[in-house]
Amino acid sequence: MIRPWKTIFNISFDSEKTIVEEIASSIREEILKGRLERGASLPGSRALAKDLGVNRKTVVFAYDALIADGWLETRYKSGTFVSEHLPEMKSLSAEKLKDTESNFNVREFVSAPLTEKPFSGNVIFFNEGSPDTRLAPLKELSRAYRRVLDRQGKWGLLGYGDERGDLKLREMLSMFLSRDRGFYADPGQICVTKGSQMALYLAAMVLICPGDTVIVENPGYPAVRTLFTEIGAEVKAIEVDQEGIDIDVLESMCKKEKIKALYVTPHHQFPTTVTMKAGRRIRLLELSIKYGFAIIEDDYDHEYHFGAGNNLALSSSEMAINVIYISSFSKLIAPAIRVGYITGPQKFMRSLISLRAQIDRQGDNILEHAIADLMEDGTIGRHSRKVVSIYRARRDLMAQYLTESLGPMISHHTPVGGLASWIEFNRKIDFNKYMNNLQKKQVQIVPPGTFYQDGHSRFGMRLGYGSLNDQELKEGIKLLADGISKL
Structure with a gap:
């Protein structure tokens, strides 16, 4: 099917931009809007120039610019195509983004400050008390889901x-x-x-x-x-x-x-x-x-x-x-x-x-x-009884490691339940500096100030142990102690 390229590409001959920039911008816009998909064939430079009423070299220059920026690619004896590996959206200019900004007011909502994602994949993350997803009853849940779908x-x-x-x-x-x-x-x-x-x-x-x-x-x-x-x-x-x-x-x-x-x-x-x-x-x-x-x-x-x-x-x-x-x-x-x-x-x-x-x-x-x-x-x-036994053991190890590595520096009690421990330092701690020290050691904690109304922790810190195995707990607590020693 022959496309009406002149109507598809929005070319303004009265614009402050050059015709080459106008053509390149219009093609890029059609790609971003999804009307020109990855791998889509574009017309030859001679055909497009004729359709747009411009010199062929103008189209060639526009194509060359888009190829250089990664928007288009050429294939030997086949022609010019939309690239299979497009640049990220950030390639759009700030000026263009400003032009497309909405002009209606919105209510702005604030996210809760708790962090539930580690800053990297290899970090030991003492989260706010999440369960260990490695213990989730996935097979049982999957079977139950299938039984429901198979049921009359x-x-x-x-x-x-x-x-x-x-x-x-x-x-x-x-x-x-x-x-x-x-x-x-x-x-x-x-x-x-x-x-x-x-x-x-x-x-x-x-x-x-x-x-x-x-x-x-x-x-x-x-x-x-x-x-x-x-x-x-x-x-x-x-x-x-x-x-x-x-x-x-x-x-x-x-x-x-x-x-x-x-x-x-x-x-x-x-x-x-x-x-x-x-x-x-x-x-x-x-x-x-x-x-x-x-x-x-x-x-x-x-x-x-x-x-x-x-x-x-x-x-x-x-x-x-x-x-x-x-x-x-x-x-x-x-x-x-x-x-x-x-x-x-x-x-x-x-x-x-x-x-x-x-x-x-x-x-x-x-x-x-x-x-x-x-x-x-x-x-x-049955799952509850199984994981309660596992988490009780992790709680006990947490208490042991805290006493061994941080004993003189903290006050803490062994929790009767839950998946986290609460510790309080015996002296004032610069938690921002402390978290920076920990990050260098690939350890992450939830910012203690998030728990307080005024945003500033006095001395307390919550350390989730539920999602960490024995080795991760031992290593993590040791690194927590090392981080304190650097303050």
Whole structure:
């Protein structure tokens, strides 16, 4: 088919550019827009010159310039073609990018400051407490996924479903919460989400209006602090000690102003790993009822408890009338498995489910049903027992190596659960300089200041051990100690 090159290439004879530049720019533009694909044949210089009404040498010069820049290539006795290996988009001039900039306003959102990716492939990364994806039950999940797709009635799962999530999964979650977390949630009052972060977003959007006062832990989870701030809430932080959030300070704040919601990680506090004591839990629930604020309970790391007994959720109390419960499978299976869930009071859940449908019509029916099958046949339970044993051993090694390499320089306690340790240095540390020292040794930590409301760590640092094997832990802790010695 003969293309109308004159209409395809936008050549302006009145432009300040030369005709050669106009032709080269137009061809490059068509390539970037995808209308001229890699390997596409261009007309001969004589034919294109005739079509455009220009001298043949003008087209030759334009082709030569594009060949030199890597946009075009010549093939012996075949002609000129779009290159199979195009330059990167950055080859566009800043002036051209400016010309194509939109002229409408946008709302700018800020990403949470936590870093979950190592700066290189060979680094030992003490992340914020991620699981070891090498332990994920991939074969079991793959088999379950195939069974769902092979099952009679599978076509129903491929269509639109309930915005609350797969019914079987919600039924299995209801049984799990009753057996393991100490409270009953009706399957109709559970909403499956794409991870706990989505659940937090939905809860925040339903609960919080601009100007509302919201309480967070300090140090605490930076992503939720960023989320509340973006919504327009006035975010205030309460210090955490060895027994959890300071309830006396909370009560004092409640007497002075209206509190709309409080976000808390009572089971294994993020990032310090401490467990909120029973007395504080009771007082927190009492204050919630007395002053009418919601408690967003993020049951963080509840899957990994290494002690004799496992604390039940705040939601298990008869006083938990204002508690919203959030959890996920991201730590138990793998972070890429974006399946979380949320439950709470009926009025709250009605609004949240409606909002969830507006944002995302439904979740992944097949994946959710596969996970439900794994819960039903006991696979999830067996996997949990297996990895808890592995992570307990890694926790013990972490404590041993910390004592051996950093003992006199730090204070730390062996966590009763979770996938990270919290250490505090006995002297003030320049963490920026420390992280630079570590980077030279191919070691990375999460910037400690991200956990604090003011962005500056006092002395504390969170070190995830879950994703590191024995050798990586031993070597990594040694290098952490070496990095301190250089300060």
